[in-house]
């Protein structure tokens with residue numbers, strides 16, 4: 001039997017234990033994170049607790065047969081599908097091994113040589129993380145009291161430099177989950193001088209339901225100084241597969257591709273991405289389940305009168321009492337791995353959404369903590 005037939009007829013699935021869909025279910029779902037100290041439920045990395053779209057799982061199994069080939073065709077298909085999805089041209093899309101690669105190539109392509117990075121604090125660490133090792137100085141601007149980016153101060157800091165300035169705006173922001181006014185960002189982009197390049201990180205775009213929020217995509221046709229980054233890691237549940245992308249003006253895309261890893265859309269991630277994009281049922285389920293889980297956590301936090309930030313994402317930041325190390329240790333003892341420290345907000349814990357049943361258990365745990373006087 002040919003390899004292709006072997007994978008497609010379900011013989012491979014038979015070897016895995018059962019009929020294809022059932023075996024996939026068994027393989028992917030209940031293996032980890034049972035909520036014990038040894039296998040804690042992972043609420044620490046803003047992943048999707050549903051796993052992959054069933055269509056993506058199937059596409060991966062079927063795609064294994066071509067894993068010996070370089071992924072050029074797959075990458076072209078992913079670019080075409082993304083272009084259609086976003087109503088842009090293929091020349092507006094650059095793929096990445098996760099959107100973190102998009103952040104790296106943007107910082108290096110636009111910040112070198114002699115540039116600086118302006119970013120909020122705290123924000124997602126990767127753009128600063130890619131700047132420091134190559135000697136790009138970082139200007140950190142604290143978030144405002146409402147945890148939005150302090151756009152006026154960021155503008156002021158950026159305006160002090162004549163050289164290249166890369167501005168990283170994470171909207172919604174990680175780790176706070178909060179929004180920054182898109183109108184304010186737009187006003188800055190409209191008035192910015194040519195040396196300022198904007199990375200608009202929209203990793204959590206799909207979870208936002210606030211009508212005052214919009215994507216930066218509207219800029220990319222006319223403004224080569226704006227990049228929008230998106231990911232398959234969150235709403236599509238593909239964090240382990242590594243597929244992200246940037247959307248920008250074609251001249252910008254060409255510069256970014258120049259420093260991106262060659263063949264960076266791995267074949268299995270690519271076929272899973274294509275299937276995920278087409279599976280709108282799974283997409284809606286991801287958004288719905290996240291909303292339900294967030295509601296359960298909000299209710300618990302409100303009931304216990306624990307201060308927390310309004311989240312537009314798949315995680316919520318809430319205030320803790322005492323040390324974060326103690327809090328995280330106690331959470332682990334109760335079967336939950338929660339977020340790492342996000343200085344300077346070490347008096348807060350970031351909790352990523354699990355399934356609603358996970359969040360019910362977490363709510364019970366928070367009540368236990370209150371009874372013990374820990375929160």
Ligand SMILES: Cc1ncc(COP(=O)(O)O)c(C=O)c1O
Pocket residue numbers: 045046097098099100101124170173174201203204230231232233239242243244
């Ligand atoms: C705001 C933000 N941007 C980018 C990323 C990187 O995601 P990935 O590389 O998986 O696309 C993350 C991951 O958590 C994130 O929170």
